[in-house]
Amino acid sequence: MIYDISFTALAFFFVFVGLVLGLSFYFGRKKSSSSSYYAAGGQIHWAVNGIAFAGDYLSAASFLGICGMIAVAGFDGFLYAIGFLAGWIVALFLIAEPFKRLGKYTFTDALNAKFNSRAITLTASISTLIISVFYLIPQMVGAGDLVMPLLGLPHWAGVILVGAIVIAIVASAGMASTTYVQFLKGGLLIVLSLVLTVYILKNGLSTPPDFNGSPYHSFLKLSPEIKDGKIVSVQDWNIVSQQEVGKKTFVKLEQNGIERWFDWQQENDKNILNETLTITQKGDGTSLYNGETKENRKFYQVGHLSKIIVNGQELAKTGPLGPFEFLSTIKESEIIRFMQVKLIDGHDQVALYYPEATPGAKFMLPGLKYKIGSDANLWSKMDFVSLMLALFLGTAALPHILIRYYTVKTPRDARKSTILAIAAIGGFYILTLFIGVGAGVNGVMDVESSNMAAPLLARAFGAALFSIISAVAFATVLGTVAGLIVASSGAIAHDFIDVYLKKNLNDDKKVKVGKIAAVVVGIFAILLGMAFQGINVSFLVGWAFAIAASANLPAILFLLFWKKTSSTGISASIVVGIISSLAIILTSPTMWDKYGLGAEKALHQLENPALISFPLAVLTVYIFTKLYPKKEKNLQTISSE
Structure with a gap:
């Protein structure tokens, strides 16, 4: 950071x-x-x-x-x-x-x-x-x-x-x-x-966070053109490479000499490329943060609500809440968490932090880290x-x-x-x-x-x-x-x-x-x-x-x-x-x-x-x-x- x-x-x-x-x-x-x-x-x-x-x-x-x-x-x-x-x-x-x-x-x-x-x-x-x-x-x-x-x-x-x-x-x-x-x-x-x-x-609670000192960053969302299950073009960006890690596909794009990684997801039946946070450990020993040097300050703090639901209605901001109201509102809302994956890109080691929408009810119940429900194994x-x-x-x-x-x-x-x-x-x-x-x-x-x-x-x-x-x-x-x-x-x-x-x-x-x-x-x-x-x-x-x-x-x-x-x-x-x-x-x-x-x-x-x-x-x-x-x-x- x-x-x-x-x-x-x-x-x-x-x-x-x-x-x-x-x-x-x-x-x-x-x-x-x-x-x-x-x-x-x-x-x-x-x-x-x-x-x-x-x-x-x-x-x-x-x-x-x-x-x-x-x-x-x-x-x-x-x-x-x-x-x-x-x-x-x-x-x-x-x-x-x-x-x-x-x-x-x-x-x-x-x-x-x-x-x-x-x-x-x-x-x-x-x-x-x-x-x-x-x-x-x-x-x-x-x-x-x-x-x-x-x-x-x-x-x-x-x-x-x-x-x-x-x-x-x-x-x-x-x-x-x-x-x-x-x-x-x-x-x-x-x-x-x-x-x-x-x-x-x-x-x-608010979306996006708007209180003093919160360095909220609006992440890019791109619409790619897909052919035969592969990305063939992205407007104003050059496609450098794409990699599959587990069930996820990550795409590296280039614009104005800056290379950045995106997470390929489907949202509302549409293909979307979501910007990730990226730390690249270069083979020559240097490090890049979102494709740029650390001095350019292009690496951000994250974690926010994408939806706030109160009594079935979607709000942008709640105002002050009591302890139980706070927890119940979180339970009804949707949270954007950033998950980590690591991959090798040529001679470079890359750590990607990609956004993942998580229902508040799932966030407030066991199972995100310790798998003990239907997706559990021995x-x-x-x-x-x-x-x-x-x-x-x-x-x-x-x-x-x-x-x-x-x-x-x-x-x-x-x-x-x-x-x-x-x-x-x-x-x-x-x-x-x-x-x-x-x-x-x-x-x-x-x-x-x-x-x-x-x-x-x-x-x-x-x-x-x-x-x-x-x-x-x-x-x-x-x-x-x-x-x-x-x-x-x-x-x-x-x-x-x-x-x-x-x-x-x-x-x-x-x-x-x-x-x-x-x-x-x-x-x-x-x-x-x-x-x-x-x-x-x-x-x-x-x-x-x-x-x-x-x-x-x-x-x-x-x-x-x-x-x-x-x-x-x-x-x-x-x-x-x-x-x-x-x-x-x-x-x-x-x-x-x-x-x-x-x-x-x-x-x-x-x-x-x-x-x-x-x-x-x-x-x-x-x-x-x-x-x-x-x-x-x-x-x-x-x-x-």
Whole structure:
């Protein structure tokens, strides 16, 4: 996309980042014990922790990814919000209080509380590290996307900037500063999302989008002459070539030395060529946008309503709408979405984004992304169930969420924190439905990155709102990344080096090693953020949830609720959960496409592994406990303590 630097946004950005770093250095001045570094000394008030829970959880996936996916895929994007929220029910009723009673300040501590097993220490620390890294990837991708319109920097520069700031936050004060950063940005994100929703409803709907800042572009529609099923001429244009991709036919035309691609469709029994958005990666390394250089600014933001129907009548504009009126009007109307295909044109690689009219009723029901209806096949149904299973079970097993239970004083505080988090997160996710739909129909979508839907919608309402929301969204990434790096550094310094390798570090050395580990993990996260540019962050987070659900949750549940569970069963289930989920992810269509091998040639068509990996891990912990039972001296239940 083509972005102009907003100096207002720039000012808000530096003020907000300065505030975040100021908090970190304030807490960093205090002497940091290992308990305060990894778990804030267990002294955080439950209300602060509850909002910090929300701030930690409402990551780039929630604000950037879900809004973007709703804008592109309608209700299928909102399914992520439903799954993310439902996962907290598992955390509330099964995990919060009993888990608080088990550990000191890491997931591994809790899992190993009854065994003192080196195998659990090793496998749980590796699991924490892998899940944290997979969760870090979408945060860094989202950060790079945000920095492009804010600072006018390329994606890779944004990723490096976020990494450097977060490393400074974590290395200065650990969990204490991270908690208050998350508390601050969690509260602001909810409030600002409410403000943005009010703007959307007040503006109403129009076709074409006509509110301030919307760079709506009227796309060309050409009438070709057809002979024997082929285009033989187009008035005032020269035909260069045409290609079939799947069931679609695309035609390249030339006029005044500019080559542009069109999508051949039938509308009202007439042949029409619809202009596409095109990015051409030339064989000589240059890029063209709609046949011209980027400086000519001929690449546009898209997504709008082609028809607005209210009470059976077609309107050009609605005026302000209530929440239910807004959704019902969308359901009755018709939306123009832009879909992507890729093709090879000689020595050039071409990405085409073509318009597709979608009935509002179809947009507001499941099925655009996850095929579960009449057009579904076995793989698509399995993939949908697998995603929902991962989202529902993954929350309660995310290491950076679990360690928050150690930042409060009592198990009762842990439960109260969880209830407050559920209320805050649930309210926010309702707002994402309006923000996502609003972005999809108001001509603000960046076809290269659905992650920018919410910030670009805010920009259409004015520089001030865009500036504040972008700064808070950036802080959202900072807070979540900071929490993940604290969890990762704890797994490396405390679990692996101190406990597993038996280095017996004193308190100062444990903190120092943790800070070094934070720097290393931060650098690794930067590299991964660059590698996965352009993939929707909610989709990427789904992988982290799947690994957490498979590797951690079976071990946690068996430990808490089956007194016969053995250390061998727990460690074996973690290994099986990690290996099976990673194997499915790394051979998925998305990764096959990333390898340049073609998604359709992948070993299977399953994007989300939980449907297979979670049952495997459950079966493993049961079988290995039976084969290698718990020693008699360890037969203590949690409730007996």
